[in-house]
Amino acid sequence: MRLKGAEGTPDMAAEIAAALLLMAALLAGGGSRGVGDAVVHLAALPALLLAIMRWQWAPASRAQRVLAVVCGSAIALAVLQLLPLPPAIYTMLPGRSDVLAELAQAGQPHGWLPLTLDRWGTVRALLALMVFTSFWALACTLTHAARLRLLKLALALATLAALLGYAQSAAGSYSLLRPYDYHHPIGAIGLFANRNHFACLMAMLLPFAIALGVQAQARRGAPVALTWYSVAAMLFLAAALSFSRTGLLLACATALASVLLLSSRKGVASGQRGIRRWAPLAAIGVAIAGIAVYAWDGISQRLQQDPMEDLRWQYLRYGWDAAQAYLPWGSGWGSFKSVYAPFEPVGAMREVFALHAHNDLLETAIESGVPGLVLQLTLFVTVVCVTRKSLIDRTFHGAILGAAALAAFVPMVHSLVDYPLRTHSVAVVFALVLSFLLASASDAQ
Structure with missing residues (x-):
């Protein structure tokens, strides 16, 4: 059962506000900070207001x-991390003695200081949390049909991003x-600053395209099913053209899992099950053929690179030192770039600097300590x-709910080696995924 909207806030207004935020996130929220994030924050204001007015705890x-x-x-x-603390308490926090020593050396008096460094x-992190929360809470107050329309909007925009990625890949370097x-x-990157996050978005939406194709087949809508399977193939190929190793692996895993889960749904006759299995497999086969022709050279070059030489391992090694220095309360949301550098030896530094830990558990431990973890x-x-409960109880009779279960794990698994959920585009779509997955059973029909 969906959360009932408050009186005076019609569903149409809420759906429009959610759609505008979704569009802003997918079109402008793929970079790191800057004007794009400001656009997303502005689009989140009406969504936040409506979410507060419509959210109800009981249902x-x-x-x-x-x-x-x-x-x-x-x-x-x-x-709380932004609230000033008296010097007596501030000096008790791990890692703050160096800050006070540097302020004293610079001759700058210090009064009350916030926990965050x-x-x-931290303000940017707070805004990002509010964007995610407002979209998810607002989506939960909408009907299942309204959330489906938002999902189709996301798929349409992702398809356009995939087409842009094809053009970028064909155009060559720079x-x-x-x-x-x-x-x-090089490769496909869409409207993102990071190809890994572009590939993550493609892999996250791939199960939904297959699920919509399966639903269309069940209703004997062959043209509609063909359209959605074509979208699935395009998303798969775009993930491959990004040349993101983890992104491609996640796309392969979700594609295979989607075929296995959605074609073995309870109540599907064996004959229909075979058709439903082979149709999405054919779409994935087309995508694989496209990968072999257009993306294999770039993928093979990426696979030849030694994964142990990746800077991610260096970030993990010295990031753990930073986490230990600031536990149990952390250094403040969004402060990783500032606090990591002193723990990286000069001899290990490269021509690039670390914006993120490329492991969300570690970055959360550094920035927000035990509470954040x-x-x-x-x-x-x-x-x-x-x-797990849905699989045991066999309640994944809804193709969309099954796709949501697969999609939810894509950014969470990817966050172990990257930071996709710190990008508005991925975070807002993840919120949409959770609005399907965490709904009560009667709403997922």
């Missing part, structure tokens, strides 16, 4: 309540089609428990 499912508490606690933690970084020319000069693990455990 929410248990999983929705857990996520509401997690989101509220994360926002409260960010606000990067005020603007194409003018790339909105962010300082990162990943508890919140992050609570979200992960909630998703796992909901998925």
